[in-house]
Amino acid sequence: MLKVQNLGFCVGSFELHDICLHVKPEEYFVLMGATGSGKSLLVKSICGLTRARSGRITIGGRDVTGLPPRLRGVGYVPQDSCLMPHLSVLRNVTFALEVAGESKKQAAGEIGPIVESLGIGGLLARSTVNLSGGERQKVALARALAHKPKLLLLDEPVSALDEPTRREICIVLGRVQREFSVATIHVCHSRQEAAAVHDRVGIMSEGKLIQTGTLDELTDGPADDAVRRLLCPPADKTID
Amino acid sequence: MKAGRKTASEFPPLAGRRTSALSLICLSYLSLFVVIVVTLIVTGFRYEYLSFETFKEIISSPDFLHAAQISVVGSLITLVLVVIFAVTAGYALSRYRFPGHAILDTIADIPILLPPVVVGVLLLIFFAYEPGKTMEVEMYKRTATHERTGLTMHSMVGIVLCQFIISASYAIRSAKAAYDSVDRRLEQVAMSLGCTDLQAFCRVTLPLAKNGLIAGSIMAWARAIGVFGPLVVFVGTSVRVRTLPTLIYLELSIGKEEVSLAVALVMVAMASVALAIVHWLAPGRKWH
Numbered sequence: 001m002l003k004v005q006n007l008g009f010c011v012g013s014f015e016l017h018d019i020c021l022h023v024k025p026e027e028y029f030v031l032m033g034a035t036g037s038g039k040s041l042l043v044k045s046i047c048g049l050t051r052a053r054s055g056r057i058t059i060g061g062r063d064v065t066g067l068p069p070r071l072r073g074v075g076y077v078p079q080d081s082c083l084m085p086h087l088s089v090l091r092n093v094t095f096a097l098e099v100a101g102e103s104k105k106q107a108a109g110e111i112g113p114i115v116e117s118l119g120i121g122g123l124l125a126r127s128t129v130n131l132s133g134g135e136r137q138k139v140a141l142a143r144a145l146a147h148k149p150k151l152l153l154l155d156e157p158v159s160a161l162d163e164p165t166r167r168e169i170c171i172v173l174g175r176v177q178r179e180f181s182v183a184t185i186h187v188c189h190s191r192q193e194a195a196a197v198h199d200r201v202g203i204m205s206e207g208k209l210i211q212t213g214t215l216d217e218l219t220d221g222p223a224d225d226a227v228r229r230l231l232c233p234p235a236d237k238t239i240d
Numbered sequence: 241m242k243a244g245r246k247t248a249s250e251f252p253p254l255a256g257r258r259t260s261a262l263s264l265i266c267l268s269y270l271s272l273f274v275v276i277v278v279t280l281i282v283t284g285f286r287y288e289y290l291s292f293e294t295f296k297e298i299i300s301s302p303d304f305l306h307a308a309q310i311s312v313v314g315s316l317i318t319l320v321l322v323v324i325f326a327v328t329a330g331y332a333l334s335r336y337r338f339p340g341h342a343i344l345d346t347i348a349d350i351p352i353l354l355p356p357v358v359v360g361v362l363l364l365i366f367f368a369y370e371p372g373k374t375m376e377v378e379m380y381k382r383t384a385t386h387e388r389t390g391l392t393m394h395s396m397v398g399i400v401l402c403q404f405i406i407s408a409s410y411a412i413r414s415a416k417a418a419y420d421s422v423d424r425r426l427e428q429v430a431m432s433l434g435c436t437d438l439q440a441f442c443r444v445t446l447p448l449a450k451n452g453l454i455a456g457s458i459m460a461w462a463r464a465i466g467v468f469g470p471l472v473v474f475v476g477t478s479v480r481v482r483t484l485p486t487l488i489y490l491e492l493s494i495g496k497e498e499v500s501l502a503v504a505l506v507m508v509a510m511a512s513v514a515l516a517i518v519h520w521l522a523p524g525r526k527w528h
Contacts, residue, residue, distance in 0.1 A: 049428050069431040076432035082425045086447045096433035099443070147434060 001183040007055035033204035075144030083128040096147035318403040330415025360473030398475040403464035414456025418449035
């Protein structure tokens with residue numbers, strides 16, 4: 001589904017070095033790394049929000065390296081949901097469909113399955129301003145899925161939430177990803193969060209993708225100390 | 241609470257003596273303006289300096305109506321130009337970092353800091369020599385017909401130019417602040433959801449910055465309609481270019497204080513309405 005080949009990027013003194021990544025169709029890929037390791041930058045490059053200096057990105061077999069975000073067929077959920085404050089929950093979820101030219105009525109009809117799956121039917125008429133953190137993330141997820149993307153990019157989707165809500169949203173993410181069969185990249189820095197959702201995990205450090213595999217594979221055979229430190233921190237909170 | 245910069249809502253309200261002292265200082269300062277305006281109205285009407293009949297007569301006189309028409313038409317043309325300019329320039333200053341950004345950002349403030357009469361002198365000098373002289377001559381030639389003479393700077397063109405230079409800075413500054421308050425990531429999300437740059441601007445940035453842009457435009461309009469110094473120096477005071485502020489000055493200079501007072505009251509009313517609209521549109525403001 002997603003192939004990243006020798007991707008290079010430079011922001012000030014920070015660099016992404018020759019990133020190579022392959023995410024299979026319907027796979028839930030978790031991208032882990034310490035703060036400042038380049039995870040979000042990689043996701044933004046895949047999304048098209050930052051232009052790569054070198055390398056190639058293909059999504060669904062189509063080279064999207066030079067394409068703007070709107071032509072890449074991705075759904076993007078940033079860290080703190082970034083809902084449009086001037087639009088209702090319904091208009092947020094139907095945003096992409098309205099941009100594509102559908103009428104409000106048509107768009108509202110089309111989002112039915114997503115709304116039902118995420119259990120946000122009761123929120124549709126509300127303003128986004130007074131939603132809880134968990135509700136905001138569900139709405140952001142529905143918004144990203146509404147235009148049926150080939151690839152879903154989740155940039156630390158639960159990091160700003162409290163522990164019980166994180167657990168709940170992680171369960172929702174895993175279920176929705178399977179239900180809508182969309183390849184997903186989920187950025188996080190918690191082993192437990194990754195364990196709750198992942199098919200495969202990639203570890204980034206200092207702008208490089210060091211190692212990929214299942215969580216067990218990486219725990220059993222870490223490529224270096226950075227991977228070991230990330231996967232086996234001295235004391236970590238739990239998400240069951 | 242997370243460490244870092246506090247938002248306005250996180251600041252606790254002041255209590256006790258400090259509140260009273262600060263409120264008193266604030267109220268004394270503001271009451272100065274109220275006293276001036278109330279005195280203007282009370283002395284005007286109470287001591288029959290300006291009776292209601294005289295007031296009505298003045299504001300329905302041809303001189304007043306002509307000056308009001310020039311002021312309103314000029315300031316509305318200026319407003320349209322200022323809005324177009326501020327909406328785009330404010331966005332560029334807020335969203336992009338390019339070579340010379342800091343210099344342009346500073347230059348945008350110069351008309352705010354310069355005494356208005358200096359702007360008039362600068363325009364006078366600019367159009368007295370090249371390339372301004374040629375520009376004015378070309379404009380004259382291109383607009384002249386058999387029936388009428390061409391446009392010079394001693395016309396609505398000059399009025400609008402003066403008003404634009406004085407007021408555009410306020411609108412640009414206000415537009416930039418309005419755009420700065422809109423989270424740029426909202427535009428990025430909109431682009432990932434199918435928007436072009438322009439669609440993201442129209443569907444997300446513009447609606448969110450709308451109030452600030454409108455408030456800035458009204459401020460700019462109020463500033464434009466009150467321009468005086470540059471008009472007297474650069475455009476002149478002849479009847480065909482006489483605006484309301486020029487009329488106040490001219491009537492005062494020949495001792496017709498009641499006319500000046502009547503025009504001043506009309507301008508105070510206009511400014512009050514503009515201020516009320518700005519206050520109403522400002523995000524987070526309430527009427528208490």
